Amino acid sequence: MTGVRIEELLPEHAEQVLGIYQAGIDEGNATFETQAPEWAAFDKAKLPGHRFVALDDGAVLGWVAASAVSDRCAYAGVVEHSVYVHPAARGRGVARALLDALITSTEAAGIWTIQSGIFPENAASLAVHARAGFRVLGTRERIGRHHGVWRDVVLLERRSPIVS
Numbered sequence: 001m002t003g004v005r006i007e008e009l010l011p012e013h014a015e016q017v018l019g020i021y022q023a024g025i026d027e028g029n030a031t032f033e034t035q036a037p038e039w040a041a042f043d044k045a046k047l048p049g050h051r052f053v054a055l056d057d058g059a060v061l062g063w064v065a066a067s068a069v070s071d072r073c074a075y076a077g078v079v080e081h082s083v084y085v086h087p088a089a090r091g092r093g094v095a096r097a098l099l100d101a102l103i104t105s106t107e108a109a110g111i112w113t114i115q116s117g118i119f120p121e122n123a124a125s126l127a128v129h130a131r132a133g134f135r136v137l138g139t140r141e142r143i144g145r146h147h148g149v150w151r152d153v154v155l156l157e158r159r160s161p162i163v164s
């Protein structure tokens with residue numbers, strides 16, 4: 001991770017961020033989505049203050065961003081996140097550094113739970129999240145269709161030990 005900086009995800013990173021998103025989508029085990037959104041839709045859905053890029057000499061290596069899960073007061077401190085790393089930058093701790101930045105920013109803002117749904121076939125994502133302190137809640141069976149195929153989703157969450 002020498003030389004890699006974690007910074008706020010800004011509009012100037014949009015093209016690279018969405019390209020990395022599409023590369024992850026195309027691999028088939030990251031999300032039910034089949035097409036990365038336009039920047040405007042991405043920007044609208046992601047919470048300000050909880051979106052980061054890993055940069056190496058101006059190149060985006062990966063990104064993380066969180067969205068609200070509900071507008072009900074009880075869930076005001078619960079968010080859902082996505083993390084994507086460029087195929088050429090994997091296995092170097094980039095996702096871990098991005099998750100650490102998200103955990104720090106959310107805890108500082110009083111957000112107590114980060115959740116995510118991960119395909120059981122996505123071994124790398126399950127490993128990264130386990131290392132970052134997420135626990136598995138269970139598996140939703142055949143919860144949605146992806147390219148016409150029913151897929152299971154493992155639900156994970158990280159409850160902050162310091163937000164109370």
Ligand SMILES: CC(C)(COP(=O)(O)OP(=O)(O)OC[C@H]1O[C@@H](n2cnc3c(N)ncnc32)[C@H](O)[C@@H]1OP(=O)(O)O)[C@@H](O)C(=O)NCCC(=O)NCCS
Pocket residue numbers: 024025027029030031082083084085086089090091092093094095096097116117118119122123124125127128129131
């Ligand atoms: C999942 C993903 C984000 C991981 O990014 P990464 O930068 O390669 O992960 P890191 O290098 O930070 O790895 C963090 C930990 O997970 C482990 N890990 C990473 N990939 C792994 C794999 N394929 N199998 C087992 N463990 C793995 C690492 O060994 C590391 O553990 P350590 O801290 O004990 O050394 C990346 O593979 C990716 O972008 N995939 C496509 C998009 C996607 O699936 N996103 C998640 C959607 S839920």
